[in-house]
Amino acid sequence: MIIKENVQIKIDERLCKRCGICSEFCPQNVFSVRNDGIPQVTAPENCTSCHLCDWRCPDFAITLEVIS
Amino acid sequence: MIIKENVQIKIDERLCKRCGICSEFCPQNVFSVRNDGIPQVTAPENCTSCHLCDWRCPDFAITLEVIS
Amino acid sequence: MTTHTHKDFLDQRHLPHIWCPGCGDGIVLRAYTMALAELGLAPKDVVTVTGIGCWGKSDDYVATHALHGTHGRALAYATGVKLGNPDLTVVTLMGDGDAVTIGGNHFIHAARRNIDLTAIVVNNYNYGMTGGQYSATTPLNSKTTTSPLGNAEPGFDICSLAETAGANFVARTTPYHIVSLKNLLKQAITKKGFSVVEVITPCPTYFGRYNINPSPVANMHWLKEKGVPVAKYQQMTEEEQAQHFVIGAFVNKDRPDFYTMYQQINSRNGTEREGER
Amino acid sequence: MTTHTHKDFLDQRHLPHIWCPGCGDGIVLRAYTMALAELGLAPKDVVTVTGIGCWGKSDDYVATHALHGTHGRALAYATGVKLGNPDLTVVTLMGDGDAVTIGGNHFIHAARRNIDLTAIVVNNYNYGMTGGQYSATTPLNSKTTTSPLGNAEPGFDICSLAETAGANFVARTTPYHIVSLKNLLKQAITKKGFSVVEVITPCPTYFGRYNINPSPVANMHWLKEKGVPVAKYQQMTEEEQAQHFVIGAFVNKDRPDFYTMYQQINSRNGTEREGER
Amino acid sequence: MKKKQWQFILAGTGGQGLILAGAVLAKAAISEAKKVIQTSSYGAQSRGGFSQAEVIISDGEIYFMKCDKPNFILALSQAAYDKYKDNVTSECIILYDHDTVISNKRMNDKGYSFNQRAIELGNSKVINSVALGAILKLCPILENESVIRKLKEELPEKVVPLNLEAFEVGYREVTP
Amino acid sequence: MKKKQWQFILAGTGGQGLILAGAVLAKAAISEAKKVIQTSSYGAQSRGGFSQAEVIISDGEIYFMKCDKPNFILALSQAAYDKYKDNVTSECIILYDHDTVISNKRMNDKGYSFNQRAIELGNSKVINSVALGAILKLCPILENESVIRKLKEELPEKVVPLNLEAFEVGYREVTP
Amino acid sequence: MNRPVGKQFMQGNEACVFAAIDAGARFYAGYPITPSSEIAELCAEFLPQVKGVFLQMEDELGSMAAVIGASAAGTKSFTATSGPGFSLMQENLGMAIYTEVPCVVVNVQRNGPSTALATRPGQGDVMQTRWGTHGDHPIIVLSPSSVQEYYDLTVRAFNLSEKYCTPVIILTDEVIGHMKEDLVIPQLDDLEIINRKVPTQSIEEYRPYQTGDDDIPAIAPFGSDYIVHISSSCHDETGFSNSKPQTADKLVRRLHRKIDRNIEDIVQVEWFGARNADLCIIAYGAVSRTAKQVVVDAEEKGLSVNLLRIITHWPFPDAQVKEALNQAKAVIVAEMNLGQVAQEIQRLNSSHTPIYSLTRIDGEMIIPSQIMSKIEEVMRS
Amino acid sequence: MNRPVGKQFMQGNEACVFAAIDAGARFYAGYPITPSSEIAELCAEFLPQVKGVFLQMEDELGSMAAVIGASAAGTKSFTATSGPGFSLMQENLGMAIYTEVPCVVVNVQRNGPSTALATRPGQGDVMQTRWGTHGDHPIIVLSPSSVQEYYDLTVRAFNLSEKYCTPVIILTDEVIGHMKEDLVIPQLDDLEIINRKVPTQSIEEYRPYQTGDDDIPAIAPFGSDYIVHISSSCHDETGFSNSKPQTADKLVRRLHRKIDRNIEDIVQVEWFGARNADLCIIAYGAVSRTAKQVVVDAEEKGLSVNLLRIITHWPFPDAQVKEALNQAKAVIVAEMNLGQVAQEIQRLNSSHTPIYSLTRIDGEMIIPSQIMSKIEEVMRS
């Protein structure tokens, strides 16, 4: 059972190195990848705030703010 | 079955350090120990030329000559 | 309960870090800072001792006390730190080169001594920092900058080595398995005695490029596929096993740690000794 | 068949040797020279590489080629010797200090690499040469000159370490078990790949005096009683096992040695590499 | 007698192939019997970070091996441009990438759309060949032919045609 | 002002307790407010091999710490005797063990049956105490009492009586 | 621990251990090696009695590292070794210097190089103590010549180490290490004990490698509220790595300056004999004892000889040696090596004073008659 | 292996590898470290192609030991490293010197001490190459300043090593190691290759450490009919350990003598510019390139400046440096350290020539304008 919360996903472009891990492994396909490799949150409504993108970002570029 | 051979046991007193191992562990009690600690071959007739004294002497002091 | 968040353990002044895009080091560091926070520790309680290497550069980004020493000696410094102040939580961050190649001796002795330290070994299958040469964990036949046609030496199983040498806690995981990674780190840090967590994460820039795939994403997929839990691993055929590695906690025991033993023995009546020597 | 006797491998000019009365070192040396003779080797075929220590002094008494290096590095020199001339039979004679304390890293790496060497490790449970300090094999709680009230660290199981690290042949025995000692040495020397024979023989002068009995004879009795073959050991209760150690050959396998692998890999077509890097 | 000497700095980001471009320049010069030294800077941040090749080409012996008085700088990143803009003589040409660098508009600054053109050519990796062409145009101390020959030698066969095209583009489109 | 200085060398075989004897001598001298230095030689062959203690006792500062001009040598093995017989002044007393040493019959050579007497006393290990007695007799620079006091302090209680007896024997039976 | 006090008779290595404990050392990590092993053995016995820890490490590399770690955690720490072990400590000795971690390393010299005569004395490591680790670095090295001084200099070594945040080496030899001699151990209250600087800034403003005008940082111990970052890489005042050229320059020059400006505090020598003698012997450690005997003997013979005994090896007593060179008609440097210090003295010899190097490397002590013959030879010429 | 020959354009470290192989090296053991790792990588590629072996050891201690072992087995061997690794090799370097095992050690210097700026150049290990291992020992150290010379001196290092049965160190720096330059690789037939002496005695009479008047032993390789005994302990002519004082003395003095008596064969320098200039720059390695530029620039400015470039660091070119000191009105020693060689030169300065030490330790090259300013400053004064 997934409890849905209101979540805001921020990507710090200054830190992101465009590795693609966040978007590739988001279980909910919340991201799509911009031309220049920077991930974009394009389906925030699907986010389960599982934190995997955040935790797996090698560059501390993603912050998940849960507004419950 | 032990085949008995004619054996001569020589102890090099220059090398012997009187550790007592040869006499203690000779299965046939061939040795006795002199006052000063040097082993003496006192029951050569019992020797089975098993070589244990020779091989276990830490000081290369024992030579077994088998005269067959 | 937790008074600190993972960011309190992260020194953000030096970000972006030096690691290549998609390098697992950043993920392990994240897991480390989260583990510390979740354990309710404060930065001042913790000493992070790092080796020299890509992963060894992580001290640049931690807000705990830190000691960045010479290559391969992290556990030896850490041993001194722990005995210099046994109240501290001392964690070493070492690459495979640091931990079991040049530093292999300190590794097995720390395990034997069961000194109360945690070793987070990032096994990227090569020396990242110096350009991808083979290390003591590079698998047989792999291509690296010093084994252009293939490595003639098999790699160590770090966990078996730690177990045989005597560690109290031994586990293996990957950055893909981020949740278990964080949890294993928490267990390891909490455990009294010597704990090892091996994190397998092939260096995409070198090892990955020559042996798996240059893309970080591909390397993450590889980890997802190759790292299997004990139960699943045991059901595999030998051939399958050779193509995978097992993840999870393999050793979890409570042999008294060095300092406990030391105190116990030295509280014996000294006179007991008299005449014996 | 044998053209040389054990005396051809013994340099008698320097006898009497420096070892204390009843020290096991002399017995192991005897077994070594007998093994070489029985294997039909000539002194010129063999390089004896020794460490530094009481047992490390054995090069003074061998008539083979010899290299007596710095403390703890015997296996590293020997690795060079073997690769410098792969036709040679290279045997390292190391104390427990040499082999697994200061030299522990070379030990595990030689085993991993499976370099075609033989290591005859005389484990006398302490540093004999420097006066009986504890080593990495000194059992927990033992009294030594640097653990006057008891050692707070347990000792390594050298054989397990060798096995885990990857040795092809691993055995343990004692000088009391002289015949098996000689035979195990022959097997070890013949085996292609890394072979380890651990010979347990407590130093009577220091370890024995403080922990067993100062008399060499008593120490030999101790060995006779404590060293039990695998079969018998397995029938013992855990408590009994803790009071004994197991002797015999534990590992005997045929993983290709380093040089064989190296040649095989490097005979690959170099062009295979093209474009991959 | 003082020999004529040219100092080139090719600076940008790891992955732009600047070391290779430097090598091509150097080897071409060697083939023209000139003296050459190539050095490159890399730090811990090499991968994806700042990267730079320095090439000195001379008619005579070269003693000091670093570009202390560069005649020509290729700046394919802002960091590269900023590193040099205030530390060179006014004669020194700085050729920068229009797409990624904001120039101070020095007298001898020259911008060109390296990144964009490389992408248009079909592979951003040919940026170094575009740059080589541009360099030869602005600083014609070597024969185009020598550079092209070395490009062919140094590159994997299958990417040669595209790189030659890129070279031509750079040579053609950049004007002194 | 030159202070008076005595140099003692106690040489023999490991296990004869010569280092201990040297220490007793040294500590006794200290208790008499003299300056003292003790050194000992041991090599790899220490155990059962050659062993030696050197003690310098002086009324004043001692600079050089080795016995370069020994006044007294105790030689409890042939090796010990041979090491010194030709390297000392004729005034130097060499007290050797009759049972194990063949002397060159130097003028100041003195033999005594140390080994035999120690065994007769019931323990060959008291040979060092016998020697101490003999030394004090031949070289009475310290009070017997100080030496006896230190013997009592340095030895395990249960062996004290026998060692005191040995000391007396040495003191009594050796004559100048 | 039953602390010995007042008049004592003990071995040099023993005096060292009691001095270390008196100076506040509570951690020893080492690997046994002749002729230093007694230091380990006595630490094993006594450190636990003062709640300290003795640890036998797996090798000397680890020993030196553990000493650094324990000191960084705020515990005064030391190790002891001899030539081969000292060579193995070089890398981490450089680390301790560069990161300014106080600690004491005792090198009881034996005959070298390599294994050589392991139980015999030597003085062959003098230059190694100065230059053994890679890269430019300063170092403090003290050389005792009696059991008393071994005690005193051990206390002083810890004090200098704490004061200047740098490793201090006690360079002694087998003779001094093993000989037994009387000494007086002071009451604890009579000992001056110096402890490292403590930070005064606020926690937020604290930067461990920031120094005042004295060039000496106040590095808090691990575990304190001041967060400390120690790095073997080039680091700025924060202790974090920093690869700017200016940072590298500033750091290493400061490391040298903090020693150089305190030469007068650090350098000690002893003059023995008439200050204005014709001939000056320069010696140190065990050999200086021979030299003293020779000075006394020479006086009796009516020869005008004195001794300049080097106590602080490094920084080198340039001023005092120059004074000797200026004053004496000739200088004899007697040492158990091939003239390491003689060569160093040559550097200072702007007065062109004849310098005679008397060397001995056979594992035996230089004896009085050897120096005396040299003196007579020199005087004749 | 496709041996490059004739005009080439390559990196310094690359030239080193081809030179080693040309000189006969067939074994390399090492542990990677910046800025030397290319040597390992190229050995891994090329040694197997000439039936040699490349081995990455577990550390530098083991690397140096393996090199000794392989050389003792008759295979020319070498290793390469940088500061931290070089510090770790010190113990076994002493062993190689003491047991007279030929081998070559390349130290590609970086900024130091400790880890410092690992990718930046430095020259801080000059004194360490001389004194890094414990005990008295001689050493040969060569310092190239171009890719061509890196090639040439690598061949020469193997030759000197084999000729004198001693390790030879190539002391270079990151700049020379990494820069690419043109060089000419000679035909193999045109290279002089020296191999170690072979025994001439009968097998029975053979004693590996017996020497003729030349002080150089003929140590057979392991496996030959001549049985060879190599010991790090004090050893006599048989190679077996022997603890007599005379043996120790004889051995170490011979080790020094075999180098000292061949100073003329071993020592090389280069004079650049007018021989009788007013001002002499002394420099080596990368910095000597800067100095050459300065000599040329100075000439244009009408300043009388020349360069004495040190090629053989150790044994030190005493005679040539003295010549410089005697001839010039002032000497500037320019080096990427705190004046290590400047200090060594002071030892030889009986002419009281002003010596100016120009130092740089920030990981950047000394540039021409830096030396030029110094010259102008000196000339003004």
Ligand SMILES: Cc1ncc(C[n+]2csc(CCOP(=O)(O)OP(=O)(O)O)c2C)c(N)n1
């Ligand atoms: C004594 C020493 N030898 C070699 C080096 C060079 N060096 C720096 S990091 C490194 C290897 C790093 O590999 P690893 O520990 O696996 O860390 P990674 O970079 O892969 O994370 C080496 C060999 C050194 N700094 N010190």
Ligand SMILES: Cc1ncc(C[n+]2csc(CCOP(=O)(O)OP(=O)(O)O)c2C)c(N)n1
């Ligand atoms: C680098 C170094 N450290 C320490 C020593 C001193 N040392 C000589 S032998 C030895 C220990 C010997 O113990 P082990 O190897 O067990 O041999 P044993 O004497 O017991 O046979 C030590 C510590 C040394 N020679 N070199």
Ligand code: SF4
């Ligand atoms: S939190 Fe989970 S679901 Fe949400 S974006 Fe991140 S990975 Fe996707």
Ligand code: SF4
């Ligand atoms: S995981 Fe992080 S670094 Fe990678 S693409 Fe996503 S935000 Fe960027």
Ligand code: SF4
């Ligand atoms: S050979 Fe055997 S039976 Fe004969 S004496 Fe020796 S041990 Fe005894």
Ligand code: SF4
């Ligand atoms: S075993 Fe050897 S040394 Fe021991 S007593 Fe017998 S003969 Fe003597």
Ligand code: SF4
């Ligand atoms: S080189 Fe490899 S290990 Fe190092 S930062 Fe890059 S990806 Fe990570």
Ligand code: SF4
């Ligand atoms: S000290 Fe121990 S190991 Fe050494 S010779 Fe004596 S008994 Fe043997």
Ligand SMILES: [Mg+2]
């Ligand atoms: Mg790694």
Ligand SMILES: [Mg+2]
């Ligand atoms: Mg041992």
